Amino acid sequence: MRARWLIPGLVVGILVALVVACLLGSVPLPPARMATALLGMGEPGDMLVVWQVRLPRALAALVAGGALGLSGAALQGLLRNPLAEPGVLGVSAMSALFATVALFYGLAAVIPFALPLAAIAGALAATAIIAWAAPRSRSVVTLILVGVGISSFSGAIMALLMNLAPNPFTLADMVTWMMGSVANRSLDDLALSAPFIAAGAALLIAARRGLTALALGEEAAAGVGLDVARQRMLVVLGAGLATGSAVALAGAIGFVGIVAPHLVRPWVGHDPARVLVPSALLSGLILILADITVRIIPGDTELKLGVVAALIGAPVFVMIAIRRGAVR
Amino acid sequence: MSEAGLNVIEASLSIKGASLLSQASLALNPGELVILLGPNGAGKTSLLRVALGLARADGGTATLAGRDPGALTPTERARAVTYLPQMRDLAWPIRVRDVVALGRFAYGAAPARLAEADTIAVAHALAACDLLALANRATDTLSGGELARVHIARALASQAPLMVADEPVASLDPRHQHQVMRLIRAFVDRGGGALVVLHDLDLAALFADRLVWMSEGRTLASGSVAETMTPHWVEAVYGIQATVTRSDGAIRVLVGR
Numbered sequence: 368m369r370a371r372w373l374i375p376g377l378v379v380g381i382l383v384a385l386v387v388a389c390l391l392g393s394v395p396l397p398p399a400r401m402a403t404a405l406l407g408m409g410e411p412g413d414m415l416v417v418w419q420v421r422l423p424r425a426l427a428a429l430v431a432g433g434a435l436g437l438s439g440a441a442l443q444g445l446l447r448n449p450l451a452e453p454g455v456l457g458v459s460a461m462s463a464l465f466a467t468v469a470l471f472y473g474l475a476a477v478i479p480f481a482l483p484l485a486a487i488a489g490a491l492a493a494t495a496i497i498a499w500a501a502p503r504s505r506s507v508v509t510l511i512l513v514g515v516g517i518s519s520f521s522g523a524i525m526a527l528l529m530n531l532a533p534n535p536f537t538l539a540d541m542v543t544w545m546m547g548s549v550a551n552r553s554l555d556d557l558a559l560s561a562p563f564i565a566a567g568a569a570l571l572i573a574a575r576r577g578l579t580a581l582a583l584g585e586e587a588a589a590g591v592g593l594d595v596a597r598q599r600m601l602v603v604l605g606a607g608l609a610t611g612s613a614v615a616l617a618g619a620i621g622f623v624g625i626v627a628p629h630l631v632r633p634w635v636g637h638d639p640a641r642v643l644v645p646s647a648l649l650s651g652l653i654l655i656l657a658d659i660t661v662r663i664i665p666g667d668t669e670l671k672l673g674v675v676a677a678l679i680g681a682p683v684f685v686m687i688a689i690r691r692g693a694v695r
Numbered sequence: 696m697s698e699a700g701l702n703v704i705e706a707s708l709s710i711k712g713a714s715l716l717s718q719a720s721l722a723l724n725p726g727e728l729v730i731l732l733g734p735n736g737a738g739k740t741s742l743l744r745v746a747l748g749l750a751r752a753d754g755g756t757a758t759l760a761g762r763d764p765g766a767l768t769p770t771e772r773a774r775a776v777t778y779l780p781q782m783r784d785l786a787w788p789i790r791v792r793d794v795v796a797l798g799r800f801a802y803g804a805a806p807a808r809l810a811e812a813d814t815i816a817v818a819h820a821l822a823a824c825d826l827l828a829l830a831n832r833a834t835d836t837l838s839g840g841e842l843a844r845v846h847i848a849r850a851l852a853s854q855a856p857l858m859v860a861d862e863p864v865a866s867l868d869p870r871h872q873h874q875v876m877r878l879i880r881a882f883v884d885r886g887g888g889a890l891v892v893l894h895d896l897d898l899a900a901l902f903a904d905r906l907v908w909m910s911e912g913r914t915l916a917s918g919s920v921a922e923t924m925t926p927h928w929v930e931a932v933y934g935i936q937a938t939v940t941r942s943d944g945a946i947r948v949l950v951g952r
Contacts, residue, residue, distance in 0.1 A: 447786035447787075448786070575805075576800070576805040579789070579793065579797060579805060579806055580797055580800050581786070582785050582786045582787050582789055582794075582797075583783075583785065583794075583797065584780070584783040584785075584786070586749075586780040587778070587779070587780050587783075589749060589769055589778075590747075590773065590777070590778030590779070590780060591773055591777075591797050591798065591800040591801060591849075591853070592769045592770045592772070592773030592774070592800045592801030593769055593800065594768070594769045595769075632787075636789060636790045636793060636833070637787040637788050637789045637790075637833065638787070638789050638790075638793055638806055638807065639786075639787060639789075640805055640806070640807060641806075641807050
């Protein structure tokens with residue numbers, strides 16, 4: 368069965384993409400020197416390029432993408448809807464807002480884990496509102512509109528913060544944050560977010576069995592023995608942790624959580640439980656590739672990763688929405 | 696009343712001031728097929744939910760497998776009784792085999808990970824419902840009749856002693872209605888107990904061991920087809936006149952005159 372090769376294939380793809388990410392960049396680095404640097408035996412200059420610049424940002428793209436892909440797939444299973452995604456539902460925006468507040472009001476400088484914690488708190492707040500609204504509205508449209516509301520609200524407060532920004536440097540930082548980028552990420556940044564992403568991922572993977580049951584509808588899922596309230600709590604918590612820490616790492620990158628599950632689904636018989644892990648791997652791979660693209664496009668200012676992700680993801684979102692409209 | 700049965704005595708339920716049930720009673724034991732009849736809005740689904748412990752009654756008592764159904768964990772409930780609510784579209788076009796495998800959810804199984812006992816139960820359920828040829832099909836390619844059979848197979852795979860089905864034959868043609876009812880009848884003949892909500896009086900007369908008549912939140916009558924399938928109860932419950940004919944042991948209802 369071809370599904371068996373899906374996960375190994377994606378892992379190989381990720382490894383290849385990581386090597387390519389270490390090879391390509393503004394400073395030319397031949398494969399042999401890159402390899403010795405990667406093994407920790409290269410010249411200091413090469414070591415710096417690989418270990419301080421290229422590998423950390425590729426890993427950050429992988430981890431953030433993985434967290435967003437996993438959260439997207441899990442939220443889609445919970446809400447029984449392929450259009451649910453942290454970006455579309457306003458989870459990333461709320462998370463970025465909380466992170467910005469923590470960052471620019473000096474909390475992050477005082478308390479070491481303040482940045483990821485604030486981002487997670489924002490993500491949890493938004494996810495909780497959505498999970499609370501979901502069973503009350505049978506309609507998908509309502510749910511997306513709730514997300515649009517959360518997004519707009521966060522955007523408005525963000526605009527206010529930008530308006531009040533004390534200097535142009537702070538403003539530029541905020542823009543980076545809103546658009547999403549993994550430029551200048553270090554292994555320390557990665558270590559700060561990784562435990563929370565791991566915790567969120569563990570919760571979501573532990574709860575994946577219930578997502579298949581929810582395909583039947585909440586009443587029937589309860590009938591086959593699912594504790595629906597507990598399931599909702601686990602997914603909200605898991606997606607909030609994973610998305611929040613991904614935002615703390617890379618800013619608000621939208622739409623990756625929609626593209627990857629959409630591509631994976633036909634391979635796994637549309638089972639929402641089996642979609643999770645391949646979605647995480649695929650969206651990690653997509654973000655590494657998008658980040659390589661961002662880096663090799665010539666120009667003075669780098670294109671933001673979130674912009675590239677939206678350029679790919681938004682059309683897919685529109686396509687899924689139109690197709691669903693045709694079915695119903 | 697047996698330990699394995701399901702029992703509701705004089706349950707009342709009101710939500711936001713509207714009375715959904717008033718002193719409604721219901722019993723289901725292994726080895727019998729009980730059909731619950733009543734017009735839309737009579738409170739049939741509410742009564743089922745109270746019996747299953749999914750809704751808590753304001754008054755009255757309920758027992759399921761000898762215990763208070765509201766105190767059962769979802770897993771315990773699913774092992775005691777398999778519940779088929781009114782059919783809704785599946786959120787994803789998952790495979791037939793995976794839907795049936797969800798019947799094993801209460802035993803810790805997931806469609807991706809089935810223990811040996813689960814695999815056997817799923818295979819038996821697929822065979823019993825004549826679904827082996829469709830096992831790998833996506834559910835969005837099935838007809839309504841096939842999908843109804845998939846849900847029955849899911850119920851059978853759970854191997855629970857009782858089955859509660861809310862309008863399992865809604866929007867099916869007569870052939871598929873009979874097919875689904877025969878599957879439920881076979882389950883009862885093997886020793887199971889089934890409680891089925893139906894709107895078709897002829898179908899009810901053909902398959903029921905016992906009828907429960909319900910109207911405006913009350914259970915008005917409970918008894919065999921011969922005793923209660925009468926113009927009196929049809930009019931009392933549905934407010935329409937009917938002629939009931941008996942020929943060769945079969946009971947037919949002619950509604951409207």
